[in-house]
Amino acid sequence: MNTQTKSALVLMVTLLVGVAIGAVGWSIVHNERMERMREMRREGGLYGVIDRYIDPESVHQEEQLRSVADRYHAQLEDVYGHARNRRNVILDSMRVELRTLLTKAQQEAMADWLRPRSQVADSTQTLN
Known part of the structure; x- marks a missing residue:
């Protein structure tokens, strides 16, 4: 395997790892956002969210x-x-x-x- 092939392979693996990390990160943020929205819709509505904190x-x-x-x-x-x-x-x-x-x-x-x-x-x- 020559140097150019190794470099290309390393770049591709790095890109794939970056995409995977980005997808997981986006998924976590999205799930947290959806949970906050569901929380607001639960019993008590928006006031219920406020009431939990104060x-x-x-x-x-x-x-x-x-x-x-x-x-x-x-x-x-x-x-x-x-x-x-x-x-x-x-x-x-x-x-x-x-x-x-x-x-x-x-x-x-x-x-x-x-x-x-x-x-x-x-x-x-x-x-x-």
Whole structure:
């Protein structure tokens, strides 16, 4: 094995290790972020998160904290809703494009995933 081949091999291994470390790091950060979001949605909402860290000094302070948390919680839910809607529009566009590239058998294999989210939501609502 000559020097150039060894150098190329070392560079490739270094690149692969870097990509692996980056993927693991991103995954950890993403999972922590998702856990914080789930935490806010648990019982108590956003105020529940605040309440875990501090004990209000009075009923008045608790009411004020809850009021602020409730106000921002509603705003955050609105933002999350818009983000979900935008994500669904993008995914639906991708599904339409993918459908044109797949064979009938491939489309059937991915039928649930290829169905637009609006149809999935409609079918789950009729089941409830």
